[in-house]
Amino acid sequence: MPIAAHLPILPxxxxxxxxAIIMLFDERRRALKAGLSVAATLLLLAVAVALLLQADAGGGTTSVYRLGDWPAPFGIVLVADRLSALMVLLTSxxxxxxxxxxxAxxxxxxxxxxxxxxxLLMGLNGAFLTGDLFNLFVFFEVMLAASFGLLLHGSGPARIRAGLHYIAINLVASMLFLLGVSLVYGVTGTLNMADLATRLPLIAPGDRTLLEAGAALLGIAFLIKAGMWPLCFWLPQAYSVASAPVAAVFVITSKVAIYVILRLFLLLFGPGGGAPGFGSAVLLAGGLATIGFGAIGVLASQGLGRIASFSTIVSSGTLLAAIGLATPGVTAGALFYLVSSSLAICAFFLLIELVERGREPGADMLAVTAEAFGEEENEATHESEEVGIAIPAVTALLGIGFVTCAILIAGLPPLSGFVAKFAMMTAALDPAGLGAGQRVRLAAWGLLGLLLASGFAALLAMVRTGIRIFWAPHEGASVQRVRVIEFLPVTGLISLCVLMTIAGEPVMAYMRAAADAAHRPAAYIDAVMRPAASVSEARP
Known part of the structure; x- marks a missing residue:
């Protein structure tokens, strides 16, 4: 077997x-552990790039890795196509x-x-690459176990309180996940996703209700993790009190549920599935409600951490609504938006600590709100310890980064956030590509209005906060101390968004190809169900 055939398991x-190697060393050897971690992540990024190129080669390739060379549906399979390879690269x-x-x-x-x-990276990549529901549950739990520890990292009462809520909510989601998987297996006799797609049309009418109940339980479990309203009450508190790098990497954990919903919805309940359109109305209505709730939360938030958290909710709502519309054009725009918003919000979470460093807690609140709440509240995410050196131009650099993040999150031209929203709106208003004269769904107009409203809300919140930070600084503010290793990741993430804007057409072409393949999953099913003795790749 060539080396390229092993790429799907390397992430x-x-x-x-x-x-495992890092665990062999004592905590006192922190520099060595950090070096090993960085080296492993750099290798992971290289593998993710190779996997993406392999998935895009020859007009699209679906690579299937069969552990133990057992054929589906009896063995464990990992599947890498354009969609899963994109998510692995974004995670890296x-x-x-x-x-x-x-x-730092x-x-x-x-x-x-x-x-x-x-x-955490292992659980995320496994969830994106797995081809069956049981191993999805395993990787889901691995990811959650690691996220529990990372959320509590740094200690403090605020993190402990939010961590307990986070653990309780996600344990409930895991229980619903397990119940849903059990019901689906009891009805179909399989948990392999491709095999499920082939068996679903053959389900007896008397068993269909039980199958749909299992699918609904699975959907609720994923929607809790995705942060759909009204199941998103845990997210703002957990994300806003986590340490800056943990909150930033948590942006991708919410996208795991989005990916799974997109994959299963189109594979099992798409136009060619056994129950076409099942759950689409819930995803659409719930996504629209989530956008509205997130926009209100962004406007109502006084702290930057909560603005970023509610922006994550808006991002999830936008993606869920796009999935509910169930058209390839909207899905392509949604994939572009998924990457752009994830990069922008991650950069914003990192930037928040740099911007607020050296400022008194609550300094960014509106005057009336600060007066009402006083100055007793002490955010666990801010430390009094000084890090780095004071650089005269650092405030200007942070201001440029803040403005760029605001433009990206609000979806203003000319950056990638605008390109993504424009692509979604164009496809939603013209799903068949027929131009003027066709009837537009009311839901498409609703998505259009909420995308504009949420962008305007984000712009107002960011301008309001930016004025208080950079234009009218608080008396207790001091010159920020920033290390290069802290500012470099923020610059890199923002630069990737700029590159997505410059190379908009090639990137969008990839997204269209990934969306088309997801909406027509015949190649995916054929590649997974093909006997192990035959080739392990399939092209549509």
Whole structure:
């Protein structure tokens, strides 16, 4: 078997091996552990790039890795196509950026940071690449276990309180996940995703209700993790009190649920599935409600951490609504938006600590709100310890980064956030590409209005906060002290968004190809269900 055939399993093995090796060394050897973690993540990024190129080669390739060479549906399979390879690459980029940022000080704020970080990457990549529901549950739990430890990293009462809520909510989601998987297996006799797609049309009418109940339980479990309203009450508090690199990498954990919903919805309940359109109305209505709730939360938030958290909710709502519309054009725009918003919000979470460093807690609140709440509240995410050196131009650089993040999150031209929203709106208003004269769905107009409203809300919130930070600084503010290793990841993430804007057409072409393949999953099913003795790749 050629080396390229082993690429699908490397994004799981590399972080696992990295975590195991790092565990061999004592916490006092922190520099060595950090070096090993960075090396493992750099290798992961290289593998992710190779996997993406392999998936895009020859008009699209679906690579299937059969552990133990057991054929589906009896064995464990990992599947890498354009969509899953894109998510693995995004995970690697965000992971590397947040890891480098943490090296300034956060990796030393508690024990086993690098081990937990690598385990988190392993769980994320496994969830994106797995081809069956049971192993999706396993990787989902691995990811959650690591995220529990990372959320508590740095200690403090606020993190402990939010961590307990986070653990309780996600344990409920895991229980619903397990119940849903059990119901689906009881009805169909399989948990392989491709095999499920072939068996779904053959389900007896009397068993269809039980199958749909299992699918609904799975959907609720994923929607909790995705942060759909009203199941998103846990997210703002958890993300806003986590340390900066942890909150930043958590941006991709919410996208795991989005990916799974997109994959299963189109594979099982798409136009050619056994129950076409099942759940689409819930995704659409819930996504629209989530956008509205997130926009209100962004406007109501006084702290930058909560603005970023509610922006994550807006991002999830936009993606869920786009999935509910169930058209390839909207899905392509949504994939572009997923990458752009993830990079921008991750950069914003990292930038928040640099912007607020040296400022008194609550200094960014409106005067009336600060007067009402006083100055007793002490955010756990801000430390009094000075890090780095004072650079005269650092305020200007941070201001430029803040403005760029505001433009990206609000979706203003000319950056990638605008390109993504424009692509979604164009496809939603003209799903068949027929131009003027066709009837537009009311839901498409609703999505259009909420995208504009949420962007305007983000712009108002960012301008309001930016004025208080950079234009009218608080009396207690001091010159920020920033290290190069902290500012470099922020610059890199923003630069990737700029590159997505410059190379908009090639990137969008990839997104269109990934969306088309997801909406027509015949190649995916054929590649997975093909006998193990035959070739392990399929092209549509």
């Amino acid at each position: 799981v093995l590399l972080p696992l091996a990295g975590a 980029l965000l992971g590397l950026a947040t890891l480098l940022f943490s090296l 000080r956060w990796h030393g704020a508690g024990a086993h940071f690098h081990t937990l970080f690598q385990v």
